[in-house]
Amino acid sequence: MKKIILLLFAVFMLQLHFTSAAFAFGSDRIKVGEQLCNGCLLQSSNNTYYIQIWRGNLELWKRFPRPETLLWTKQTNDKWGNHYLKIDYYSGKLVLSRANGDPAWYSDNAAWSNIHYQGKPPANLRGDILIMQDDGNLVLYNTTDLNQGWYPVWASDTGVGGP
Secondary structure (H helix, E strand, O other): OOHHHHHHHHHHHHHHHHHHHHHEEOOOOEEEOOEEEEEEEEEEEOOOOOEEEOOEEEEEEEEEOOOOOEEEEEOOOOOOOOOEEEEEEOOEEEEEEEOOOOEEEEEHHHHHHHHOOOOOOOOOOOOOOEEOOOOEEEEEEEOOOOOOOEEEEEEEEOOOOOO
């Protein structure tokens, strides 16, 4: 009986591990440990803006007014690859990876923050949550510093009024 309980517990723990690495679809955010799969959408809560990975490219689109408008893209030269987007646990950078795990593109949090914070960026530039905002800006935030609250460490700069 004890072995059966331990076996069931082990199976449960394996399932828990796989569900924590969720694939975003129709949500406005991804966190560390989650990823946006090829062909899936990360869309603003007002459904006006979305990002997708299409033919190896990361694309940010505006739906309305019609026709849809491409606002921002990161192209990879790998049109038929199966890519995915995630926040790297160790660096806190946004990474567009190939199916084999090799990075095709990653965010430069230090350069963006240096410009955004006019040469005085916060010490911790590790992002842990990516949000497709209602203003059209795709923003990577650090939410771990309780003294500073949430602050942006990288953004697409496509929003109305910035991050």
